[in-house]
Amino acid sequence: MARKQANRRKPKTTPRVQLPKIRISRILGPLLAAGVVFATYQLSLTMLDREISSIEISGPFQRVTALHIEEAISDEVEAGFVGADIDQIQEQIVALPWIDQARVARRWPSRISITVTEQIPAAVWGDSGLLNTRGELFVTDLRHAPAELPRLSGPDSSSAEVAARYLAVRDQLIPLGLDVRRVHLDARGSWEMTLGNGIEVRLGRKAVAGRTDLFLDVVADIITGRAMDIEYVDMRYGNGFTIGWKSGSQTPVSDPERAEQEMLAARGTH
DSSP states (O other), X not given: OHHHHHHHHSOOOOOOOOOOOOOHHHHHHHHHHHHHHHHHHHHHHHHHOOOOOEEEEESOOSSOOHHHHHHHTHHHHTTOTTXXXXXXXXHHHHTSTTEEEEEEEEETTTEEEEEEEEOOEEEEETTTEEEETTSOEEESOOSSOOTTSOEEEOOGGGHHHHHHHHHHHHHXXXXXXXXXXXXXXXXTSOEEEXXXXXXXXXXXXXXXXXXXXXXXXXXXXXXXXXXXXXXXXXXXETTEEEEXXXXXXXXXXXXXXGHHHHHHHHHTTO
């Protein structure tokens, strides 16, 4: 009986769990190979890198010189042919005044090729700004505005909107032999345009797109032959427009479809 009790008190043994054996060589091997590849890559870069022997700059230069560009990228160029950051060079060039676009590329074995495109001014913004052909403000401190450029103006944040309207109207007036010399948007949202022949076009604040279309579709054709006699065209009417004559009289046009007939009838009095 004592032997049986002793057997009962014998502690149970916990089964041993054996972890899988991993050879160190299986871990070190890939790490060593990756290290060799990285070291070879770095060594190759070091051997290939060299001073930039020349910078080729091309483009239709009018406002910017090659010297301006070289000065702007001098720090990056000192990094060497491989070390130079091409994207950073491009950003530094585009940041220069009057530069619109830039393409930068490495040319083996040690040359950097740069092609630049200058901004094309399309209009004067306010008193001292310039807009490009996309309506983007790219100069804000212009000293002498080119006299041949149209003048656009409005609240500071409206340059893109005013430029878009100007460009849209201009493109449709050119085939008619007309152009736009001025577009103004006041603080209340009212639009005015002045044509190249001096005629003022008042569009107002409401239904501006529809009034602009009416002017382009009907009124522009009418005033083409009477530009010397017309002072302004007031489009701020729900059912037509009014032509103001330099003589001081006005001709309301209530039915745009009959505008040409009414204009012919008014000729005898002007």
